[in-house]
Amino acid sequence: MRSSKNAQMYLKNKFENIYHAPDRCPDCEVMLEYNGLGEYKCPKCGKIYKDDFGRVREYLDEHRGATVTEIASVTGVQETLITRMLRDERLEVAEGSKTFLACEACGKPIRSGYYCDECAQIAAAAKKKRDKENEILDRKDLIRGLGKAMNEDDGKKRFERR
Ligand SMILES: [Zn+2]
Numbered sequence: 001m002r003s004s005k006n007a008q009m010y011l012k013n014k015f016e017n018i019y020h021a022p023d024r025c026p027d028c029e030v031m032l033e034y035n036g037l038g039e040y041k042c043p044k045c046g047k048i049y050k051d052d053f054g055r056v057r058e059y060l061d062e063h064r065g066a067t068v069t070e071i072a073s074v075t076g077v078q079e080t081l082i083t084r085m086l087r088d089e090r091l092e093v094a095e096g097s098k099t100f101l102a103c104e105a106c107g108k109p110i111r112s113g114y115y116c117d118e119c120a121q122i123a124a125a126a127k128k129k130r131d132k133e134n135e136i137l138d139r140k141d142l143i144r145g146l147g148k149a150m151n152e153d154d155g156k157k158r159f160e161r162r
């Protein structure tokens, strides 16, 4: 269900512990096992604990169309962190909801990521053009470099011959 990209992102966030993952079961004092999707289970008593991501996800599941402000006030998770969860595409805003993410380029409402489809295409095209230009520059550099090396070689040979 979760893509490997999401799993990687999760591990990174887990490492930085930005989602305030629970560590041990406070009752049994044993390490919790990760269940996926921000949920942790105590191997001894079976109690489920959630990190910030798990709490936000649960709230969003039950309240489709909730705004970031609303989620933040209920779960106690910082708005910037919730936005980050959405931006990282780990959570997607439900269709027809009061969408709260804006395209970074044009400000149009989007459901996940950073750009709307149009701007993503424009950005991709611009990147392609830039890559192409860099490639041409690299090639020019290479040719200039070769030319220089040949001249130096020439000069050296001429010098040796004398
Ligand atoms: Zn326990």
Ligand SMILES: [Zn+2]
Pocket: 103, 104, 105, 106, 107, 108, 115, 116, 117, 118, 119, 120
């Ligand atoms: Zn846009």
